[in-house]
Amino acid sequence: MSEPAAALPMTPLERRASFSLASIFALRVLGLFLVLPVFAIDAARLPGGEDAFLVGFALGIYGLTQGCLQLPFGAASDRFGRKKVILIGLVIFALGSFVAALADSLFWLAVGRALQGAGAISAAVTASIADLTRESQRSKAMALVGGSVGLMFALSLVLAPLLYGSVGLSGLFALTGFLVLGAMAMVVWVVPPIPAPVRDPHQRKPSFREVALEPDLLRLNFGIFSLHMVQMAMFVALPGMLVSQFGLPVAEHWKLYLPVVLASFALMMPPLNWAERHGRVRTLFCLSVMLVAAVQFGFWAQPGGLVWMAGLLFVFFVGFNLLEAMLPSMVSRIAPAASKGTALGIYNTTQALGLAAGGMVGGALQSRGGAPLVFVACGVLLAVWMVVAITHRRWPKPGGSMAAAH
Numbered sequence: 001m002s003e004p005a006a007a008l009p010m011t012p013l014e015r016r017a018s019f020s021l022a023s024i025f026a027l028r029v030l031g032l033f034l035v036l037p038v039f040a041i042d043a044a045r046l047p048g049g050e051d052a053f054l055v056g057f058a059l060g061i062y063g064l065t066q067g068c069l070q071l072p073f074g075a076a077s078d079r080f081g082r083k084k085v086i087l088i089g090l091v092i093f094a095l096g097s098f099v100a101a102l103a104d105s106l107f108w109l110a111v112g113r114a115l116q117g118a119g120a121i122s123a124a125v126t127a128s129i130a131d132l133t134r135e136s137q138r139s140k141a142m143a144l145v146g147g148s149v150g151l152m153f154a155l156s157l158v159l160a161p162l163l164y165g166s167v168g169l170s171g172l173f174a175l176t177g178f179l180v181l182g183a184m185a186m187v188v189w190v191v192p193p194i195p196a197p198v199r200d201p202h203q204r205k206p207s208f209r210e211v212a213l214e215p216d217l218l219r220l221n222f223g224i225f226s227l228h229m230v231q232m233a234m235f236v237a238l239p240g241m242l243v244s245q246f247g248l249p250v251a252e253h254w255k256l257y258l259p260v261v262l263a264s265f266a267l268m269m270p271p272l273n274w275a276e277r278h279g280r281v282r283t284l285f286c287l288s289v290m291l292v293a294a295v296q297f298g299f300w301a302q303p304g305g306l307v308w309m310a311g312l313l314f315v316f317f318v319g320f321n322l323l324e325a326m327l328p329s330m331v332s333r334i335a336p337a338a339s340k341g342t343a344l345g346i347y348n349t350t351q352a353l354g355l356a357a358g359g360m361v362g363g364a365l366q367s368r369g370g371a372p373l374v375f376v377a378c379g380v381l382l383a384v385w386m387v388v389a390i391t392h393r394r395w396p397k398p399g400g401s402m403a404a405a406h
Helices: 012-035 039-043 052-080 082-101 106-118 122-132 135-189 208-212 215-246 254-278 281-300 306-334 337-390
Strands: 394-396 402-404
Touching: 012 082, 012 122, 012 135, 039 052, 039 135, 052 082, 052 106, 052 122, 052 337, 082 106, 082 122, 082 135, 122 135, 122 306, 122 337, 135 254, 135 306, 208 215, 208 337, 215 281, 215 306, 215 337, 254 281, 254 306, 281 306, 281 337, 281 394, 306 337, 306 394
Parallel strands: none
Antiparallel strands: 394 402
């Protein structure tokens, strides 16, 4: 009997595609994350920076332009080709980085941030991974992307204060621009040729409405919205809790985050491989949602020490990383071949909206009821997602194809 497809290793082409595209994601998000810990402090010194609302607007406008343009970029990649769209997005992102580096006022800093967000390539990159990998290997490839993002987040917490002390905020933005130029070189010379989407001439291409309202895609989009809303809201409340209850200074938070993220990434692949090999993606998916929900109620219960907090964060990131891998993989499998970019554009738009909503809702809840209210609300939202996930109809079988749940 032949081995299940999911048990087989990636081909050299799949490995090259997965690692190169994950690296492009990593270079881009590292540049983004590097400025986050120091942005508000430095922006307050610029003309116009005395208004805290405008500082927040300059920081958050990136998410607004990103959310608005993910879908057009994804749909354009279906029509004009993935690499062209990725390169155009990276050019816009690099331009925004250099504009922000040269900004002498909060207005120009906001313009730079808006341009950075306008380089909305997440859907095109994810669709490229789907084009270059077999369905049985796709979750592994998506896991590399999700893991690289988590790793860059933790790494930025270590590097940002060190680099900021040497080059300042403008230097961090300039570094971001050069990292993106490196990502462009990878697109041209390292990423394999990406085949054009296969279109059946006898089959009508689904309309945007049909893709947007497909029931299982809607469930997955609700899932990524919920997951990232919880992530952002959780990190509105968590840093203050670490300072006030555990006496851990902000400058030392990376000592908690970095080992937790690294350990969770190391533990992610075995269960993912097992689920794909044995057709247990549904079990792992639902278990992961339960884990991230349970963590929120664990935070609400006010754990007694940093070791307990580290354990909860570890469980959260294991569940989070698994879901980050499975969600886009399932979107790419369910979406029609000629509309993968469109479907992933919708998916990435709801992801960006979840981040924006998490920041706003988390801040509002924190101001009214403190961290416990934030964690309870997050737990309830994830419980709702659990109910939605159970009603999902199609799940990967061994070998990667989709089948209806029984």
